[in-house]
Amino acid sequence: MQKSLEVIILRSGLASTVHPLPYANQIRIIGGRWRGRRVRFPPREGVRPTPDRVRETLFNWLGQDLTGASTLDPFAGSGALSLEALSRGAALAVAVDRNPVLARALAQAGASLGSDRLETHCMDAAAFIRQEKRVFDVIFLDPPFDSTNWPALLAGTAERLAPAGALYAEAGAPIAAAPGLVVARRHKAGQVHYHLLRHARA
Numbered sequence: 340m341q342k343s344l345e346v347i348i349l350r351s352g353l354a355s356t357v358h359p360l361p362y363a364n365q366i367r368i369i370g371g372r373w374r375g376r377r378v379r380f381p382p383r384e385g386v387r388p389t390p391d392r393v394r395e396t397l398f399n400w401l402g403q404d405l406t407g408a409s410t411l412d413p414f415a416g417s418g419a420l421s422l423e424a425l426s427r428g429a430a431l432a433v434a435v436d437r438n439p440v441l442a443r444a445l446a447q448a449g450a451s452l453g454s455d456r457l458e459t460h461c462m463d464a465a466a467f468i469r470q471e472k473r474v475f476d477v478i479f480l481d482p483p484f485d486s487t488n489w490p491a492l493l494a495g496t497a498e499r500l501a502p503a504g505a506l507y508a509e510a511g512a513p514i515a516a517a518p519g520l521v522v523a524r525r526h527k528a529g530q531v532h533y534h535l536l537r538h539a540r541a
Contacts, residue, residue: 366419369394370403371426378448380417381440388417389481389509393528397507398427400524400535401477405429408476411499413464418445420479420507425454433475435460435467465495474501484511493517493536506536 365379366388380386389397397420406428412421415434418441425432434457436442442461449457460467464482478496489510494517500506505523508514510532516522516539524535 364388364417366417366422367391368423368426370398370423371428373422373426373452376426376452378418378422378451380444380448386416386441387481388419390528390531393509393526393531393533394419394423396526396528397533397535398423401505403427405477409433409473409501410477410479411435411471411475411496412479412481413468413496414480414482415445415459416441416481418448420481421445421457422448422452424477424479425449425452425456429456429477431456431458433458433460433473435462435464437461437463465492468495468499471499474499474504476501476504478504478506480507481509489514490517493520497538500538502538502540504537508534508536510534 364382365377368374368376369391404427405424408429409431410421410424410429412434415421415436418434421432421434434445439461442459446459478500480492480496482492496506497517497520511530513532514534516536519539520536521539522534523537526533
């Protein structure tokens with residue numbers, strides 16, 4: 340287990356020395372092989388895990404089984420969406436967070452679940468998207484609600500979305516699709532508006 344954890348952290352560009360972290364919050368994985376498992380994450384301002392019922396709807400939209408899929412989560416936070424995708428069979432989940440404590444905790448969580456399919460990066464989301472060259476089958480966007488330029492964010496991430504891929508966007512208000520994208524599904528839970536976008540030609 341320790342060896343696996345070190346590999347994940349080195350891939351993330353973080354220090355290989357692992358220290359215990361004080362945890363106060365947790366998420367529950369709601370589907371797939373790890374269904375029912377609880378994962379703790381450090382309390383940090385602005386971290387807002389996607390609620391269980393929203394995740395349930397999202398993965399209903401995606402078809403539940405993500406076997407072989409690749410996912411990108413540029414605002415990973417607690418890591419709920421990446422871990423849920425891995426639980427449902429994703430071949431690779433790339434999770435990015437600019438907070439080193441959260442990035443390290445997510446790497447630890449992946450290791451505790453026995454997964455070698457989680458790739459974590461401690462980096463600014465916009466900078467990561469600009470430099471990344473791979474495309475992904477599913478992209479999760481759950482940025483801070485009060486400081487997001489959605490047209491620019493959607494335009495940038497659309498370039499990283501596979502031709503038949505799905506882009507999930509969670510916001511504090513309804514959003515419009517950027518050029519080349521269409522909103523395929525949308526819903527609202529409390530103050531959270533969530534959307535599923537696809538390429539217009541798909």
